[in-house]
Amino acid sequence: MSDWRVRHQSSLDEARYNVRIFFKDKLAVIGLAIIVFTIVVAIIGPWIAPYPAQGRGDSNLTERLQAPSARHLLGTDNYGRDVLSRVIYGARIPLIISFVVTAAIVLIGVPIGGIAGYFGGRLDEVVMRICDVFLAFPSLILAIVFVAFLGPSIRNAMIAIVISWWPWYTRLVRGMAVSLRERPYVEAAKTMGVGDFHIIARHILPNSFGPVIVQMTLDIGTVILAAAGLSFIGLGAQPPVADWGLMISEGRAYILDQWWIGAFAGLAILILVLAFNLVGDGLRDVLDPRSKR
Amino acid sequence: MTVRAYVVRRLALAVFVLLGIASITFVMARVVPSNVAQTYVGSNARPAQIAQATKILGLDKPLYQQYGIYMKGLVTGDWGNSLRTKRPVLSDILHFFPATLELVIAALILATIFGIILGVTTAHMRGSWLDHVMRLFSTGGVSIASFWLALMLQILFFRMLHLLPVAGETSITVAQAHPITSITGMPVVDALITGNWVAFWDAGRHFILPVITLAAYPMGVIMRMTRSSMLEAMELDYIRMARAMGVPPRVLLYKAALKNALGPVFTVVGLTFANALTGTFFVELIFAWPGLGYYATTSILGADYPAIVGVTVMIAFVYVIANLVVDLAQAVVDPRIALR
Numbered sequence: 001m002s003d004w005r006v007r008h009q010s011s012l013d014e015a016r017y018n019v020r021i022f023f024k025d026k027l028a029v030i031g032l033a034i035i036v037f038t039i040v041v042a043i044i045g046p047w048i049a050p051y052p053a054q055g056r057g058d059s060n061l062t063e064r065l066q067a068p069s070a071r072h073l074l075g076t077d078n079y080g081r082d083v084l085s086r087v088i089y090g091a092r093i094p095l096i097i098s099f100v101v102t103a104a105i106v107l108i109g110v111p112i113g114g115i116a117g118y119f120g121g122r123l124d125e126v127v128m129r130i131c132d133v134f135l136a137f138p139s140l141i142l143a144i145v146f147v148a149f150l151g152p153s154i155r156n157a158m159i160a161i162v163i164s165w166w167p168w169y170t171r172l173v174r175g176m177a178v179s180l181r182e183r184p185y186v187e188a189a190k191t192m193g194v195g196d197f198h199i200i201a202r203h204i205l206p207n208s209f210g211p212v213i214v215q216m217t218l219d220i221g222t223v224i225l226a227a228a229g230l231s232f233i234g235l236g237a238q239p240p241v242a243d244w245g246l247m248i249s250e251g252r253a254y255i256l257d258q259w260w261i262g263a264f265a266g267l268a269i270l271i272l273v274l275a276f277n278l279v280g281d282g283l284r285d286v287l288d289p290r291s292k293r
Numbered sequence: 294m295t296v297r298a299y300v301v302r303r304l305a306l307a308v309f310v311l312l313g314i315a316s317i318t319f320v321m322a323r324v325v326p327s328n329v330a331q332t333y334v335g336s337n338a339r340p341a342q343i344a345q346a347t348k349i350l351g352l353d354k355p356l357y358q359q360y361g362i363y364m365k366g367l368v369t370g371d372w373g374n375s376l377r378t379k380r381p382v383l384s385d386i387l388h389f390f391p392a393t394l395e396l397v398i399a400a401l402i403l404a405t406i407f408g409i410i411l412g413v414t415t416a417h418m419r420g421s422w423l424d425h426v427m428r429l430f431s432t433g434g435v436s437i438a439s440f441w442l443a444l445m446l447q448i449l450f451f452r453m454l455h456l457l458p459v460a461g462e463t464s465i466t467v468a469q470a471h472p473i474t475s476i477t478g479m480p481v482v483d484a485l486i487t488g489n490w491v492a493f494w495d496a497g498r499h500f501i502l503p504v505i506t507l508a509a510y511p512m513g514v515i516m517r518m519t520r521s522s523m524l525e526a527m528e529l530d531y532i533r534m535a536r537a538m539g540v541p542p543r544v545l546l547y548k549a550a551l552k553n554a555l556g557p558v559f560t561v562v563g564l565t566f567a568n569a570l571t572g573t574f575f576v577e578l579i580f581a582w583p584g585l586g587y588y589a590t591t592s593i594l595g596a597d598y599p600a601i602v603g604v605t606v607m608i609a610f611v612y613v614i615a616n617l618v619v620d621l622a623q624a625v626v627d628p629r630i631a632l633r
Contacts (some may be wrong), residue, residue, distance in 0.1 A: 022307045024552035030409055048485065132306065133313030136616065137609050138567035141589075142317075144574065145605050148319045229575060230442050233590055248441050252579070254461070255444045256452045263448075266441030274429075279431070 009043060018286045028282025034275035042091040048093030054081040055089035065258045075260035077250060079240075087264050089242035094272060097227045098220045103221075104162045106216060109169025115205045116170065118175025118196065128174065131167035139164045140226050147235040154227075154243075157236040161226055165219075172215060210287040213224040217280035221273040228269055244269050296628060306614045312364075314609035319363050322602050324356070333598050335376055341631035349373075367606060373599035377592070381434060382603035386585065390607070391478030392462065393584030394579065397569045399481075399500070399509035405562055408512045412519025412544055412558075418525065427516070431465055434513025440575040443506045447579070449501060458499050460581040467495040501578045507572045512564035518561045522554035530551065558629065 007013065040252075041048070048056045059079035068075040074083035116127040134142070139161075146160035155174055180186060181204065189199050228245030230236035237243035239250070244265040251262025326332040330346045338346075344352050347353055351362045366372060372382040415427045436524050451459040458464065462480050463473070471491045473483050484493035528534060535549055573586030581587070585604060592600035 027425070037538065069536055097317060105357075129309065130313075133317065136310040136613055137314055137445065137569045140571045141605070141608055144589075144593065145318070145601060148326050148601050200317050221436055225436075228438055229440065232438075233574065233578075234415060234594060245438070248438070248444065255448060259448050259452075262441070262444055266445070269438050269441065270436055271431070273438075274433055277432050277436050 007280075014106045021286050023146045024284050024287065026283040029279030030277040031282070035217045035273060035279065038091050038272055039095060039276075041088055042095050045091065049085040049088045051082040053087040053090075055085035055242055057081075057242070059240075065254065065261075067159045067258075068121050068260055074264045075258070077085065077247075077261045078254060078258075079279045083260055084263055086242045086247060087244070087268050090247060090265060090268065091272075092243070093154065093237055093243045094227060094269070097210065098224050098251065098276075100222050101158050101161050101165075101227070102216055102220050104158075105165045105219075106169055106212065108162065109166035110205060110208075110212060111200075112166070113170035113173030113175075114177050114200045114208070116201050117174035118181050118204055120181075124174070125128040131171050134167040135162065135171065137164075139168075142243075143226060144230065144233065144235065147230060152235040152238065154231075154237045156266075157227060157280075158232040160230075161223060165223075168219075169215070172211060173205070173208050176211065177204045180204050180207055185215070192241050192262075214280060214287050217276060217283050221280070224269065224276070296624060299624055300621060303367055303499045303617060307617050309531045310442070310613055311609055314613075315364065315367055315606055316360075316600055319360055320606045322598060323350075323359060323363070332596075333373075333376075335596065345421065345432035351574055357488075370590060372606070375592070375598070375600045376597045377595050382599050383499075386603055386607050388478070389583060389588045391586045392480065392582060393573050393586055394571075395481060395502055396507060396573060396577070396582065397583060399431055399504045399568070400567065400572075401511055401562060403504060404508040404515055404565065407508075408515025409519050409558065411512075412516045413523055414521045415516070416523035416527070417542070417546055428560040431520075433515040434509045439509065439572045442509055443502070443576055443579040446502045446506060455503055459500075460579070462581075462583055463492065463496050463504075464499075464501055466585050467492055469496075470616075499580075503576050503582055506580075507569050510572065510577050511562070512610035514561050514565050515558060519554060519558050522557045523550055526550040526553040529604075556623075559619070559623065563616060566615050567612060572610065598611065 045055065046052045051060075054060060059081060060076070061080050063072070063080040064078060065078050066072055066080075068083075071083065074087065077083055077086065112127060116124040138214040142164035143157070143160040146163060147156050150156040150160065177200075183203075185255050186199060186203050189203060207220040227236055228243075228248075231243050231245030232249045234249065237246045239246065247265035251258070251260075253261075253263070254261055312339055322332075329350065330343045330352055333350065334346045336344045343596070344578050353360045354362075370383055372386075375382050377627065378385055393490075404549040411427060413426045418424050439622065449457050454481050459503070473480055473488055473489055473492045473496070474487050476483050484496050485488075487546060524547075529550075530547055531547065535545055539543040540549070570586075573582075573584060576582070576588070577584045578590045585587035587608065588600065589604040589608075591597075592604065
């Protein structure tokens with residue numbers, strides 16, 4: 001057994017135990033499989049989509065609004081584009097948005113929360129009052145209003161979601177930092193002359209990772225829904241990009257007769273978001289043993 | 294902290310938060326756009342209109358004076374005129390608001406009743422196949438895009454089953470033959486209190502699909518919260534004691550445990566209010582429901598900036614008041630909250 005393994009035996013055992021608990025939750029495992037499958041589909045989309053050019057936006061007006069058939073498994077939309085190819089290409093935006101936006105929210109929210117909670121005092125007061133203002137308003141509506149003024153685009157939609165979401169993480173981490181700063185090992189580090197920012201980076205933030213990761217997994221689904229909602233109103237992804245929210249919006253005018261244009265895109269959103277939420281539930285059981293399910 | 298001090302503190306916080314939201318909106322509306330006057334009067338306005346907007350908004354003055362004018366307008370009720378309806382934004386908003394309130398309240402009541410019943414049932418049947426199915430169901434409720442659910446319900450209940458109308462607040466024929474006298478501005482409630490049964494039946498049928506759509510998310514959240522909170526309550530000493538003494542499960546669940554589990558549940562009901570409000574932006578658009586959400590989305594699509602600012606401030610106001618009421622009600626029911 002290598003030296004590294006010996007020194008980290010207890011952490012390895014704990015990790016192995018956690019993985020076993022997670023995999024006992026069948027729904028969480030199914031969720032994880034769906035996420036992996038979606039990522040794979042998004043990557044190899046150009047090779048598996050039956051009509052890659054239409055997935056990218058080319059129209060084919062001779063085959064408009066065709067019902068699902070052997071030729072077009074999920075039918076075609078109002079531009080004659082193959083809906084299956086559009087659904088496959090559409091997996092990219094929600095995945096990219098969810099990871100980039102969630103990462104940005106955490107990178108902004110978590111350090112601010114750690115700093116405010118650790119130092120306390122007037123700085124903490126100011127930060128928390130700013131958070132109060134943001135948290136006292138429905139986040140998605142704030143994002144919608146932001147984009148309305150910034151101008152519709154997928155980039156602005158992402159910026160708007162980040163701006164309206166970070167305070168949730170600031171408040172979460174700040175609460176933990178307040179209790180962590182009283183811990184003996186933090187006091188000890190301080191007495192030994194370790195710098196404040198070193199303490200925050202090495203002791204405060206790592207110890208609040210558990211709840212942050214659980215919150216992130218649960219929020220990824222919400223972020224996907226928020227981005228799809230912005231695209232549905234016309235403030236997010238712009239045509240001819242394939243995006244599930246935008247596809248539902250494009251299919252809305254035809255929904256009663258050519259239901260397949262919007263129906264499958266929405267189903268894809270439901271399945272992916274459900275998968276993230278199931279994984280989040282599973283992770284919470286592992287990382288937050290007090291929670292009851 | 295005494296209850297009185299708590300109430301004072303919560304009120305002060307509410308005022309502060311409202312000022313904060315109004316300030317954020319000011320930054321978005323006045324600092325972010327490159328040409329504010331142009332933004333406010335629309336892209337094809339005449340130079341005279343732009344000059345007038347510049348004067349009314351005080352755009353030729355320094356930013357802090359503009360802020361003063363803006364805040365004074367908000368407080369005195371002068372919220373500017375809508376570019377599309379040409380009417381004062383505030384009166385537009387007050388006109389559209391009751392229909393939204395009716396939807397949101399009905400959705401939350403529906404979600405609370407079914408969420409609690411299903412949550413208690415699944416807590417009771419923990420680990421059974423029904424529990425797993427219901428977990429998928431409640432997680433599905435928080436994973437579904439409301440605008441997609443709305444469209445699917447239209448297909449099912451209008452196109453396939455021919456049971457319910459596709460959209461709108463009332464049918465035109467019924468509205469002409471049996472017009473609803475507007476008292477509260479909420480069609481279903483107005484029809485009910487004026488005893489206008491034909492219109493009540495008609496408005497009620499229009500009401501069902503939007504309410505179900507809006508209730509999906511809150512119901513999922515409330516159901517999950519009730520379940521986990523019940524499981525915790527079932528392990529309290531006196532409940533175990535009661536069970537050991539042979540108190541029947543039904544009494545145990547609904548009388549003893551539920552009472553203890555309800556605190557956290559009502560906190561989430563308050564939180565889902567934000568979600569229901571957000572949902573109206575999508576649901577009212579799809580069901581052509583003439584409420585605040587419909588007004589908001591059409592204002593955004595029509596680049597009606599004075600209206601967008603107005604709606605934002607109005608929603609902040611409603612949401613802050615709702616939170617205040619929930620918090621104060623909880624403090625009255627459970628004084629420990631105020632003392633924390």
